[in-house]
Structure formats: C-alpha cells, structure tokens
Amino acid sequence: xxxxxxxxxxxxxxxxxxxxxxxxxxxxxxxxxxxxxxxxxxxxxxxxxxxxxxxxxxxxxxxxxxxxxxxxxxxxxxxxxxxxxxxxxxxxxxxxxxxxxx
Amino acid sequence: xxxxxxxxxxxxxxxxxxxxxxxxxxxxxxxxxxxxxxxxxxxxxxxxxxxxxxxxxxxxxxxxxxxxxxxxxxxxxxxxxxxxxxxxxxxxxxxxxxxxxxxxxxxxxxxxxxxxxxxxxxxxxxxxxxxxxxxxxxxxxxxxxxxxxxxxxxxxxxxxxxxxxxxxxxxxxxxxxxxxxxxxxxxxxxxxxxxxxxxxxxxxxxxxxxxxxxxxxxxxxxxxxxxxxxxxxxxxxxxxxxxxxxxxxxxxxxxxxxxxxxxxxxxxxxxxxxxxxxxxxxxxxxxxxxxxxxxxxxxxxxxxxxxxxxxxxxxxxxxxxxxxxxxxxxxxxxxxxxxxxxxxxxxxxxxxxxxxxxxxxxxxxxxxxxxxxxxxxxxxxxxxxxxxxxxxxxxxxxxxxxxxxxxxxxxxxxxxxxxxxxxxxxxxxxxxxxxxxxxxxxxxxxxxxxxxxxxxxxxxxxxxxxxxxxxxxxxxxxxxxxxxxxxxxxxxxxxxxxxxxxxxxxxxxxxxxxxxxxxxxxxxxxxxxxxxxxxxxxxxxxxxxxxxxxxxxxxxxxxxxxxxxxxxxxxxxxxxxxxxxxxxxxxxxxxxxxxxxxxxxxxxxxxxxxxxxxxxxxxxxxxxxxxxxxxxxxxxxxxxxxxxxxxxxxxxxxxxxxxxxxxxxxxxxxxxxxxxxxxxxxxxxxxxxxxxxxxxxxxxxxxxxx
Numbered sequence: 001x002x003x004x005x006x007x008x009x010x011x012x013x014x015x016x017x018x019x020x021x022x023x024x025x026x027x028x029x030x031x032x033x034x035x036x037x038x039x040x041x042x043x044x045x046x047x048x049x050x051x052x053x054x055x056x057x058x059x060x061x062x063x064x065x066x067x068x069x070x071x072x073x074x075x076x077x078x079x080x081x082x083x084x085x086x087x088x089x090x091x092x093x094x095x096x097x098x099x100x101x102x
Numbered sequence: 103x104x105x106x107x108x109x110x111x112x113x114x115x116x117x118x119x120x121x122x123x124x125x126x127x128x129x130x131x132x133x134x135x136x137x138x139x140x141x142x143x144x145x146x147x148x149x150x151x152x153x154x155x156x157x158x159x160x161x162x163x164x165x166x167x168x169x170x171x172x173x174x175x176x177x178x179x180x181x182x183x184x185x186x187x188x189x190x191x192x193x194x195x196x197x198x199x200x201x202x203x204x205x206x207x208x209x210x211x212x213x214x215x216x217x218x219x220x221x222x223x224x225x226x227x228x229x230x231x232x233x234x235x236x237x238x239x240x241x242x243x244x245x246x247x248x249x250x251x252x253x254x255x256x257x258x259x260x261x262x263x264x265x266x267x268x269x270x271x272x273x274x275x276x277x278x279x280x281x282x283x284x285x286x287x288x289x290x291x292x293x294x295x296x297x298x299x300x301x302x303x304x305x306x307x308x309x310x311x312x313x314x315x316x317x318x319x320x321x322x323x324x325x326x327x328x329x330x331x332x333x334x335x336x337x338x339x340x341x342x343x344x345x346x347x348x349x350x351x352x353x354x355x356x357x358x359x360x361x362x363x364x365x366x367x368x369x370x371x372x373x374x375x376x377x378x379x380x381x382x383x384x385x386x387x388x389x390x391x392x393x394x395x396x397x398x399x400x401x402x403x404x405x406x407x408x409x410x411x412x413x414x415x416x417x418x419x420x421x422x423x424x425x426x427x428x429x430x431x432x433x434x435x436x437x438x439x440x441x442x443x444x445x446x447x448x449x450x451x452x453x454x455x456x457x458x459x460x461x462x463x464x465x466x467x468x469x470x471x472x473x474x475x476x477x478x479x480x481x482x483x484x485x486x487x488x489x490x491x492x493x494x495x496x497x498x499x500x501x502x503x504x505x506x507x508x509x510x511x512x513x514x515x516x517x518x519x520x521x522x523x524x525x526x527x528x529x530x531x532x533x534x535x536x537x538x539x540x541x542x543x544x545x546x547x548x549x550x551x552x553x554x555x556x557x558x559x560x561x562x563x564x565x566x567x568x569x570x571x572x573x574x575x576x577x578x579x580x581x582x583x584x585x586x587x588x589x590x591x592x593x594x595x596x597x598x599x600x601x602x603x604x605x606x607x608x609x610x611x612x613x614x615x616x617x618x619x620x621x622x623x624x625x626x627x628x629x630x631x632x633x634x635x636x637x638x639x640x641x642x643x644x645x646x647x648x649x650x651x652x653x654x655x656x657x658x659x660x661x662x663x664x665x666x667x668x669x670x671x672x673x674x675x676x677x678x679x680x681x682x683x684x685x686x687x688x689x690x691x692x693x694x695x696x697x698x699x700x701x702x703x704x705x706x707x708x709x710x711x712x713x714x715x716x717x718x719x720x721x722x723x724x725x726x727x728x729x730x731x732x733x734x735x736x737x738x739x740x741x742x743x744x745x746x747x748x749x750x751x752x753x754x755x756x757x758x759x760x761x762x763x764x765x766x767x768x769x770x771x772x773x774x775x776x777x778x779x780x781x782x783x784x785x786x787x788x789x790x791x792x793x794x795x796x797x798x799x800x801x802x803x804x805x806x807x808x
Contacts, residue, residue, distance in 0.1 A: 034166055
C-alpha cells in the first residue's frame with residue numbers, strides 16, 4: 001500500500017483545476033461553464049486544505065472558508081447575469097454572446 | 103505847442119477812419135465830407151504850424167525833434183535783452199515815438215498837402231459812386247498809416263505804417279471788389295509788397311543785431327562814429343535787404359508788376375497812393391537810412407543801377423500803352439527809378455527834391471486824367487479820345503502844365519529836379535556813373551515822347567469817340583478843377599525852391615536838407631584820404647559841364663515832344679503808331695510789357711505750365727500732391743498689400759500644417775494603428791478566457807524555468 005502524501009492531494013487538485021479550465025474554455029452551455037468555474041474554485045480549496053494539514057496550522061482552512069463564501073456570491077451574480085442574458089437572447093449558447101465585437 | 107502834440111497829426115485822419123467804421127453807413131454825404139476831408143485839412147494846417155515851430159526850434163542846425171509818447175515794445179528792464187553780433191548785450195526797444203527833422207518835415211508837408219487836395223477832389227469824383235463813406239474811411243486810414251510811417255522814430259513803428267499803407271493800398275485798389283480784375287490786382291499788389299516787407303524786416307533786424315537799436319538817432323550816431331569801415335559786409339547786407347523792401351513798396355525791378363495793375367482802383371486812389379505818397383515811402387526809407395547806405399558802396403551802386411534800369415524799362419513800356427492811366431503808372435515807375443538813381447549815386451537831396459516835385463505834377467496828371475475819364479463817361483482808352491482841348495479847357499491847361507513839368511522843360515518844377523539828378527549822376531565818384539547818365543538821358547527823351555503822346559492823343563486831333571459819349575463831355579465841377587489848378591501852380595513854383603547855383607539860385611531845398619545827409623565826413627577812410635564819401639558836396643563853383651548837360655537834357659525833352667507832336671497831334675480815327683510802323687516786333691514786345699507778367703506766371707506762380715511741368719508756387723503744390731498720392735499713398739498701399747499677403751500665407755499655414763498635421767494627423771495615426779488591434783475583438787467570451795489562460799500559463803512557465 002502507498003502512503004497518501006500531500007503530493008497526492010495536490011495532483012488531484014491540479015487535475016480538477018485543469019478539468020475545470022477546459023470546461024470553461026470549451027463547453028457550449030453557459031450553465032456548464034458556470035459549473036466549471038465552481039470546479040476550479042473547489043480545486044483551489046482542496047489545495048489549500050492539503051497545505052493546511054501539511055503545515056499543521058489552520059491558515060489554509062480559514063482561507064478555504066473565505067473562498068467558499070466568495071464562490072457562493074460569484075455563483076449568484078453569474079446566474080443573475082445568465083438570466084438577464086437569457087431574457088434578451090433566448091439562448092444559453094456561449095457562442096452567441098458576441099455583442100461586444102468590433 | 104504844436105511840436106509837443108505832433109502825435110495828433112496822424113490821429114486826425116485816424117479819427118476820421120474810425121468814425122467811418124462805426125457810423126459811416128448812416129451818415130449823409132455832407133457829414134462824411136465834413137469829417138474826413140476836414141480831418142485831413144486840420145492835419146495839414148497842424149502840420150504847417152508844426153514845421154514852422156520846428157524851424158524855430160532847430161535854428162538851421164537840423165537837429166531832430168523827437169517826441170516819445172510811450173514805450174511800446176520792451177521797457178529797458180531787461181526782459182527783452184539779447185546779444186549783439188559782437189557779444190555785448192542790448193535791449194530790444196521800440197517806442198511809439200515821433201521824429202521831426204528836415205527830411206520828415208518835407209514829406210509831412212507834401213503828404214498832407216497833396217492828400218488834402220485829393221480828398222477835396224474825391225468829393226467831386228466819387229459823388230456818384232456807391233460806397234462813399236467806405237472810400238473816405240479807407241483814404242483816411244491810409245493817411246494815418248502814411249503819417250505814422252513818415253513821423254516814426256524807429257524802424258518798427260515805421261514798419262507799422264509801412265504795412266498799413268500796403269493794407270490800404272489793397273483795400274483801395276480792390277474798392278470795386280465785384281470786379282474780378284480789381285480783386286486780382288489788389289491781391290497782386292499786396293502779395294508783391296509782402297515780398298518787399300520780408301526784406302525790410304530782415305534789414306531792420308540785421309541792423310539791430312549789429313548795432314543794438316532800432317531808433318534812427320541811435321543808428322545814425324553809431325554808424326557815423328567812425329567805428330565801421332566803408333564796405334562793412336553786415337551793413338552792406340542790411341542796406342541791400344532794406345532796398346529789397348523799397349523795391350517792393352516803390353515798384354522797382356523786379357517788384358514793380360503790381361503798380362500798373364493797381365490802376366483798377368478809382369483815380370484819386372491812383373493819384374494819392376500810387377503817385378504821390380505810398381510809392382515814395384521806399385525812397386523815404388532809403389533816405390532815412392542814408393548813414394547806413396553811405397557805408398556800403400556796393401549797395402549804393404545796386405540802388406543806382408536798379409533805379410536807372412527801372413527808369414528806362416518802364417519808360418519803354420509807357421511809349422505804347424493805350425490806357426491813359428497805365429501810361430501814367432509806368433511813368434510813375436520810371437520817375438521812381440530816377441529817384442533811386444539819385445539816392446544811389448549819393449545825391450540824396452536831389453532824389454528827395456525829385457520826390458517833392460514829382461508828387462505835385464504826378465498827382466496833377468492823375469487827377470487830370472480822372473477829370474478826362476469823368477468827361478468821357480468812364481472811357482479810359484486814348485484810342486477813343488481826341489479833340490478834347492476846347493471841351494474841357496481847365497483840365498487841358500492844367501494837364502499841359504503837368505506834362506511840361508514831367509518832361510523837364512525849363513521853368514517848370516520837373517526840370518530843376520531831374521536836371522539835378524542827371525548832373526549828380528554825371529559827376530559822382532569822379533565820373534564812375536557816366537553810363538547811368540546816358541540811361542537817364544535816354545529815359546528823359548522817352549518821357550517827353552510818351553507824355554506828349556498822352557496829351558496830344560487826348561486833347562488834340564479829331565474826336566474819335568462815339569456820339570453818345572461826345573454828347574456828355576463836360577468840364578468837371580469846381581471840387582475837381584480847383585485842386586488841379588493848385589497843383590498846377592505848385593508844379594511851376596515848387597521847382598524854384600531847389601534852384602541850383604548854376605542858375606543863380608541858392609538851392610534852399612538842399613541847404614534845408616544838409617544836416618540830414620552831410621555828416622559823412624567822419625567815416626573811416628579806407629585807402630585814399632582824398633576819396634569823397636558818397637553824398638559829400640563838391641565845391642560851390644559851377645562846372646561849365648553842368649550847363650552843357652542841362653542844354654542836352656532840354657534838347658532831349660524838346661525833341662521828344664516834337665516827335666510826339668508830329669506823330670499824334672493830328673490823329674484821326676485810324677491813326678497809326680509810329681513804332682508799330684517802324685518795327686512791329688518791337689511794338690509787340692513793348693505793348694505786352696516785355697512779357698514780364700507772363701514770365702512770372704511761368705517761373706514764380708506757376709499759373710502757366712512750361713511744357714508738361716509746372717514751376718513756381720503752384721508747381722510746388724502740384725509736386726507735393728503728386729508726392730502725396732504716388733509715394734506716400736503708394737507706401738500705404740504697399741503696406742496693405744503686404745498685410746494681405748502675410749494673412750494669406752498665415753491662413754494656408756494654419757489650414758494645412760497646423761490643422762492638417764497637428765490636429766488631424768494624430769487622429770489619422772490613431773485610426774491607422776487601431777485597425778490591427780480591432781481584429782481581436784470578436785466578442786466571444788470563451789476566446790477571451792482562453793487568451794487569459796494562455797497568458798497565465800506563460801507567466802507560470804517563465805517563473806518555473808527561471
């Protein structure tokens with residue numbers, strides 16, 4: 001049996017981060033994009049908690065609580081934007097949000 | 103005491119003039135007569151008594167009597183001090199002072215006497231003219247000015263009188279101011295006089311700068327003290343300048359041109375001003391300044407030459423004129439030339455004597471011509487006269503006497519004075535002036551001829567006038583004929599006052615004037631001690647040459663009269679002028695007065711152009727106007743053009759450079775540069791997110807591999 005070290009947690013967090021990033025960059029559905037953003041944030045949270053255990057203090061965990069609050073607020077705002085956008089364009093396709101072009 | 107109140111003499115006619123000025127309009131003719139003629143009569147009587155008292159006062163010493171009424175300019179308290187030429191200080195002082203000496207006594211008597219007779223004559227002559235009171239007012243004003251001139255004791259007060267007579271001459275010549283010719287003649291007289299006045303003032307100021315005083319007594323004392331050399335250049339300059347003044351006033355070359363035109367005035371004016379009194383003012387002034395002239399032989403020579411040339415020049419013109427007054431005018435200019443000839447050769451007493459006798463016979467001739475014109479209902483041309491001998495006998499007889507006097511027939515006044523001048527011209531300076539005698543002699547011949555012509559054309563021959571005029575021929579009233587008779591008597595007897603030694607007389611005239619002129623013995627002798635200073639009399643015995651010359655001049659007079667008789671005494675309706683027959687071009691030149699007026703028009707006034715150019719005063723005006731419009735306005739226009747050009751350049755710069763490059767340039771540049779940058783703005787969010795991520799990766803990798 002291999003002992004689970006901090007490194008393993010970091011790798012998982014990194015994998016989750018990359019998945020989240022790819023999801024933001026490639027998914028067509030705006031809701032999925034938002035979900036991917038949450039995934040990125042949570043990966044960061046995982047990273048922080050792992051370091052907190054590593055150093056043996058609570059700094060990382062406290063910061064993770066902050067990030068959770070922040071993620072919640074951001075989700076609310078993002079969904080608000082999404083609903084305002086849907087009212088105008090009747091679509092949730094990211095490719096069709098191109099009004100700010102030249 | 104009459105002498106002490108000598109200042110009243112000019113004031114009587116001044117009062118008359120003032121009365122005319124204020125009240126003349128409303129007065130009756132009789133009142134005007136009483137006031138104005140009365141003023142001059144009173145002045146004459148007063149003058150007679152004054153001169154008698156003076157002779158008692160002077161006892162034959164000729165000491166001048168001076169009465170200073172008040173100090174007019176400067177007061178000696180130092181506020182008008184100036185520096186003389188030699189640096190010593192002097193005070194500018196001119197009093198209202200009156201001087202009576204033998205010279206001014208003579209002038210005083212004949213000016214008031216002849217003036218009185220002319221005033222009386224004018225009451226008859228001007229009886230039917232308008233402006234009666236104005237005429238007499240001006241005449242009285244003239245008497246006031248002339249008397250001031252004569253009695254002044256300094257140059258400045260004399261100049262007041264000098265200007266005053268010039269003014270009255272202008273007023274009286276232009277009396278009929280509605281006529282353009284009269285108005286022009288008045289202007290001409292005043293302007294030409296003015297040129298002379300400038301000379302007079304410059305001469306007076308030169309004397310005061312050199313000698314320190316204007317007063318005649320002071321100047322005479324300074325000049326005769328022996329302090330100054332004969333030929334002193336400053337005194338010569340002063341004398342020449344004073345002579346310029348005399349030329350203007352007494353109508354010598356080249357300033358005589360106003361006198362013939364002055365005949366536009368009424369005939370009594372011509373008689374008084376332009377024959378007997380005003381024109382003699384120049385002679386008076388030179389005689390008064392004799393002490394200065396004697397020290398300037400160059401000036402004396404100039405005076406003599408100008409006088410002689412004027413005499414013959416004017417006589418030549420008088421030979422062919424047809425207007426009776428114009429002949430007399432040129433005769434006056436010619437006789438004035440004689441007077442200056444006398445003064446110039448040093449025969450001052452002879453010159454003054456000629457002034458004296460000339461006043462009588464010239465006034466007589468002018469008044470007589472006025473009587474003729476009156477009889478001819480205003481006609482003045484002798485071509486239209488003739489045969490008046492029996493119709494106006496008194497006028498004829500008196501004028502005939504005047505003619506004999508001026509021609510120099512023995513027994514009449516003119517003979518004695520003219521002869522004295524010619525004799526002095528022959529003998530002065532040891533015979534240096536002989537050629538001037540020849541000129542004087544030729545002039546005497548011409549004088550006799552043209553005066554004879556005047557009398558014969560007017561009174562002899564066939565009547566050439568129209569029947570209308572012939573009907574109205576009548577003798578003049580007593581007011582006019584009485585002065586003629588008195589003047590005729592004077593023309594005969596006045597000459598005996600100067601009866602020379604050669605003819606058995608004692609020449610009382612010259613003796614009377616001796617103290618004024620004879621003190622030249624004290625001047626510094628230059629080289630030869632034996633040289634006689636001009637004016638010094640020779641010994642009393644008579645040179646037989648004098649008789650010879652006397653005979654010659656009498657011969658000339660008789661020949662002249664004879665020639666005139668032959669040519670004109672039987673003149674009918676179409677008589678011929680002998681000079682026109684003999685030499686037509688000469689006649690044309692003489693008839694046109696040697697074209698002097700035209701010459702002045704070309705050169706001095708600029709009324710006529712010389713080709714395309716205008717000279718003279720008007721030419722100066724034209725030149726100034728051309729300068730102003732071409733050059734000065736040209737500069738102004740060029741400055742304007744330059745301003746416009748600069749404005750155009752400036753606006754081009756502003757439009758293309760400043761606006762183009764400065765303002766629009768950066769805008770265009772910004773637009774050009776932004777084209778590529780625009781291309782990145784697709785509006786796709788995920789693309790932006792990708793770019794963000796790429797950048798983040800790049801930073802991260804950079805720090806990892808650092």
